[in-house]
Amino acid sequence: MKTIILAVIIVLAATSAVEASGGGDVWYSVLFPGIGQIKSGRYGRGTLLMGAEMISLVGLVIADIQYDRSVEQYERAKAYYLNADYIGDATENYNIMLKKWDDAEKLDTYRKVLVGAAVGVWVLGILDMVISDDPENMPVSLEYKGNAFLVTKTFSF
Amino acid sequence: MKRNYIVTAVLVGFIFLGACTKEHKDLPAGFRYEPPPTPEDLEVDGSAETATLTWNYPEESRGPVQFRVYTELEFYGLLYIDTTEDTFYIHSQLIGNNWYCYKVSAVDTVIGLEGWRTDTVCEFVPSASD
Numbered sequence A: 001m002k003t004i005i006l007a008v009i010i011v012l013a014a015t016s017a018v019e020a021s022g023g024g025d026v027w028y029s030v031l032f033p034g035i036g037q038i039k040s041g042r043y044g045r046g047t048l049l050m051g052a053e054m055i056s057l058v059g060l061v062i063a064d065i066q067y068d069r070s071v072e073q074y075e076r077a078k079a080y081y082l083n084a085d086y087i088g089d090a091t092e093n094y095n096i097m098l099k100k101w102d103d104a105e106k107l108d109t110y111r112k113v114l115v116g117a118a119v120g121v122w123v124l125g126i127l128d129m130v131i132s133d134d135p136e137n138m139p140v141s142l143e144y145k146g147n148a149f150l151v152t153k154t155f156s157f
Numbered sequence B: 001m002k003r004n005y006i007v008t009a010v011l012v013g014f015i016f017l018g019a020c021t022k023e024h025k026d027l028p029a030g031f032r033y034e035p036p037p038t039p040e041d042l043e044v045d046g047s048a049e050t051a052t053l054t055w056n057y058p059e060e061s062r063g064p065v066q067f068r069v070y071t072e073l074e075f076y077g078l079l080y081i082d083t084t085e086d087t088f089y090i091h092s093q094l095i096g097n098n099w100y101c102y103k104v105s106a107v108d109t110v111i112g113l114e115g116w117r118t119d120t121v122c123e124f125v126p127s128a129s130d
Helices: A002-021 A026-031 A035-039 A043-082 A087-131 B002-019
Strands: A140-145 A148-153 B040-047 B050-056 B065-073 B077-084 B088-091 B098-108 B121-125
Touching: A002 A087, A002 B002, A026 A035, A026 A087, A026 B002, A035 A043, A035 A087, A043 A087, B040 B098, B040 B121, B050 B098, B050 B121, B065 B088, B077 B088, B088 B098
Parallel strands: none
Antiparallel strands: A140 A148, B040 B050, B050 B088, B065 B077, B065 B098, B098 B121
8 A cells, every 4th residue: 555655656746747847758758768768869868768667677577576486485384384293394494484585585675676776767767858958950961972862860869 | 638548557557566565474583393302322123024123212301202113115215104102112024034224203292293313223134934
């Protein structure tokens, strides 16, 4: 519940900031980091933000799956440990339980860092669109060279 | 309209992120088991298709305990044979001219916990006709 309330507050704050800035291509960056930048001609920055968000989200999904697996193994070892009637089984499952607990703690930290990174990149993408000036109109130049034409398109990063 | 769709999509995304951060429960405090001591000086004497096992158990540790006797067989591993309250056990009707291996452990009958098993002790059991 706490997480949902926090999510609503973050999203409403971000959308209010976007609304105040006049919207436009910024909405695309609200939807997914980098789209707004690409739409407004900042291809390099857009690709970078999109890539960073993708890496964070894929990492998060992997860490979350691994975390769930560790918690499941921990719960199983705990049940065996609590119901053990031989000291050898109790000791073995206690050690497995401790190891899986450590794994879950480590993976939980990874997940939190990756959630932070995903939200951070998202906010950065919006701020970049709100704060940055519109990129200059990138010209397409056409040059005549003897028996050929040279077409040049300039990209902004 | 576009704004509403985007805000909804982003909210769903954030709730998904929130679902990824569910916590695991607390670790049980400390190792809670105190096993009965292991039987000592296990000896096996093989004679006429019978193996006689004897062991010692410290009198001061002698609470309400029973002893579990196991045999260790090739390909089958450890097999439980019987439980006794004495510090000896006679394993009869064996197949002669074979090696037999045993382990013994003490069980605290109050908490129902079996302690560490002894090391394996093996003995040759001759046939009745030898």
